[in-house]
Amino acid sequence: xxxxxxxxxxxxxxxxxxxxxxxxxxxxxxxxxxxxxxxxxxxxxxxxxxxxxxxxxxxxxxxxxxxxxxxxxxxxxxxxxxxxxxxxxxxxxxxxxxxxxxxxxxxxxxxxxxxxxxxxxxxxxxxxxxxxxxxxxxxxxxxxxxxxxxxxxxxxxxxxxxxxxxxxxxxxxxxxxxxxxxxxxxxxxxxxxxxxxxxxxxxxxxxxxxxxxxxxxxxx
Numbered sequence: 001x002x003x004x005x006x007x008x009x010x011x012x013x014x015x016x017x018x019x020x021x022x023x024x025x026x027x028x029x030x031x032x033x034x035x036x037x038x039x040x041x042x043x044x045x046x047x048x049x050x051x052x053x054x055x056x057x058x059x060x061x062x063x064x065x066x067x068x069x070x071x072x073x074x075x076x077x078x079x080x081x082x083x084x085x086x087x088x089x090x091x092x093x094x095x096x097x098x099x100x101x102x103x104x105x106x107x108x109x110x111x112x113x114x115x116x117x118x119x120x121x122x123x124x125x126x127x128x129x130x131x132x133x134x135x136x137x138x139x140x141x142x143x144x145x146x147x148x149x150x151x152x153x154x155x156x157x158x159x160x161x162x163x164x165x166x167x168x169x170x171x172x173x174x175x176x177x178x179x180x181x182x183x184x185x186x187x188x189x190x191x192x193x194x195x196x197x198x199x200x201x202x203x204x205x206x207x208x209x210x211x212x213x214x215x216x217x218x219x220x
Contacts, residue, residue: 037060
């Protein structure tokens with residue numbers, strides 16, 4: 001498990017599986033939906049993470065199913081199921097150390113659901129963050145990270161992205177950003193490319209200034 005050695009001007013965080021875990025609640029909702037549509041749950045569930053709900057439904061190509069309508073219903077159900085959502089270890093303390101104008105959240109979740117989950121986990125909600133509604137093309141397209149960098153006023157190549165899912169990692173790569181993979185919610189069968197920077201969680205991770213408007217990560 002390693003951290004990058006260079007400094008950055010801004011920090012971009014995926015939400016689910018990266019700063020909080022809502023896997024249990026999301027999978028409960030999606031399991032009910034999958035059963036109702038005759039899908040094999042064990043095969044289907046791994047495909048829901050890291051991408052917009054509407055894209056998850058759309059790529060199934062189910063006859064007579066409107067992806068937009070189904071995604072809205074799924075989001076409404078997810079908004080009601082937040083009781084066991086918790087922050088990734090150390091996330092709250094680490095986020096509190098970041099300059100408010102140089103970090104944000106970049107999530108595939110709709111804004112209302114993201115705010116609901118962040119509040120349930122007791123995590124800070126940035127003044128502005130990128131949600132599903134903000135981009136035409138969700139992860140693995142780079143649009144969301146490019147937009148986040150633009151709003152923070154820095155090049156995407158000078159941003160460090162924290163991600164957990166393949167679609168998000170691919171999006172960050174395509175945007176030209178460096179990536180730290182958070183493995184807290186990865187199962188034993190999940191393999192992270194050995195060339196990637198990766199940490200389990202944020203426990204002991206600290207931020208230090210490295211010149212005007214630049215910071216680097218380290219360990220306590």
